[in-house]
Amino acid sequence: MTLPLRAIAVFDVVARCCSLTKAAAELYVTPSAVSQQIHALELHLGTTLFKKAGRGVALTEAGERYHELISADVQRIHEATQRIRGFRSRDTLTVRTTPTLGNKWLLPRLHRFLDANPDVELRLNATTEPTDFSREAVDVEIRHGEGQWPGMFVEGLALERFIPVCAPSYAQEGSLEANELVHHRLIHSVKAQLQWPQWMTECGLPATGDWSRLLFDRSHMAIDAAVDGLGVALESHLMMWRELGDGRLVCPVRNAPVFELTTQWIVCPFDHLRKAKVQQFLDWLRQERQLWQAQFT
Structure with missing residues (x-):
């Protein structure tokens, strides 16, 4: 038939x-x-x-x-x-990434990859859904998680530092004690690996309370909400390096506890490492990581 x-x-x-x-x-x-x-x-x-x-x-x-x-x-x-039909005369590299990393960290840097690799056509697919490499035409993924994917090439992108942040118009840098945060609106990224209850426990505060909350399912939305003065967010400095660097976000808590996690991972099947375009992208990612670490860690 x-x-x-x-x-x-x-x-x-x-x-x-x-x-x-x-x-x-x-x-x-x-x-x-x-x-x-x-x-x-x-x-x-x-x-x-x-x-x-x-x-x-x-x-x-x-x-x-x-x-x-x-x-x-x-x-x-x-x-x-x-x-x-000739519409793709150049080699296409398909990269899947989480929306926040794609928007906040990758996009501002992509011009250097494109300039260095003019023969590669980049397709960036931003989603939180993990790739099924056996069925999907994705070359490499930057995946959110704990890094446990047996049988795959896995490399941590960077060690991230999670800190409370807000717009300086909302609260000045170092102007609050940790226990004062319970009187402020707390912005939550509901899918983030570090949540406010863990941070509160580390400060010796109750892990639950009658907090004023604003919840998002994407970290980039939580970061933008903090920039707009809607409250205090708990986010990774990997994702908000620009906002911290230009002063749009500050840490309002004196002596805030330091949480360091790796939440973003480079993932692909081992046989994809034989592709020249994948190696070019991974080499570039590692260079960008070194530049970022030198400036923001």
């Missing part, structure tokens, strides 16, 4: 957009044409792939499973087609 390749490609776009209208705009066709392709694929598979969700659509359980199985292959076919 002939595979409905056009319908599969349309399905992948709709699954990503969760909208027939947005998918149609991306594909430069009408929503009706998109709907017809989805209907044809559902008939081919003998199952329903989408259900209505507000003004858009959502994947059914079967649709989610199908998309998981085909999405990486569709992406590989797309990239292979682009290469053959």
Whole structure:
């Protein structure tokens, strides 16, 4: 039976957009044409792939499973087609990174990598989801975690120092005792490895309390909230080196305890280390780490 390749490609776009209208705009066709392709694929598979969700659509359980199985292959076919058509005459390096590291640490430095490697086309994929290297076309990942991934090449990016920070307009540097923080709004990065209760315990304070809290699921949002004067955040100096360097953030606590952790790790299969573009990127990362350490540690 002939595979409905056009319908599969349309399905992948709709699954990503969760909208027939947005998918149609991306594909430069009408929503009706998109709907017809989805209907044809559902008939081919003998199952329903989408259900209505507000003004858009959502994947059914079967649709989610199908998309998981085909999405990486569709992406590989797309990239292979682009290469053959001549749109990718340069070598593409695909790097996956956490959103905060990508935004706060990698992006300000990328110009040096691009200048030193003009033949490499960089694709940066920012997500907290760990890469399945057996199915996804990712060359190397900078992953958040504890560094325990057996069978993979793993190298810590840097030893990070976690400190409480706020805008100087909110509280001046060294103007507070640790126990005074309970009277201020505490900004939480809910996925961070170091949380306020651990920091409070180290200071000899209760690990819980009637705190005024502001919670984010991304550290870069917590850092920006602190810069905007919304409260005191507990963050890594790896992620907020610019804000600390230019004075937009200060540590308001006198004699704050020092917490040092490695939370960001360079990860890839060992056979990826044979790729010249991966070695170029890793060499550059190590150079940038040395420059950062010399300036901010």
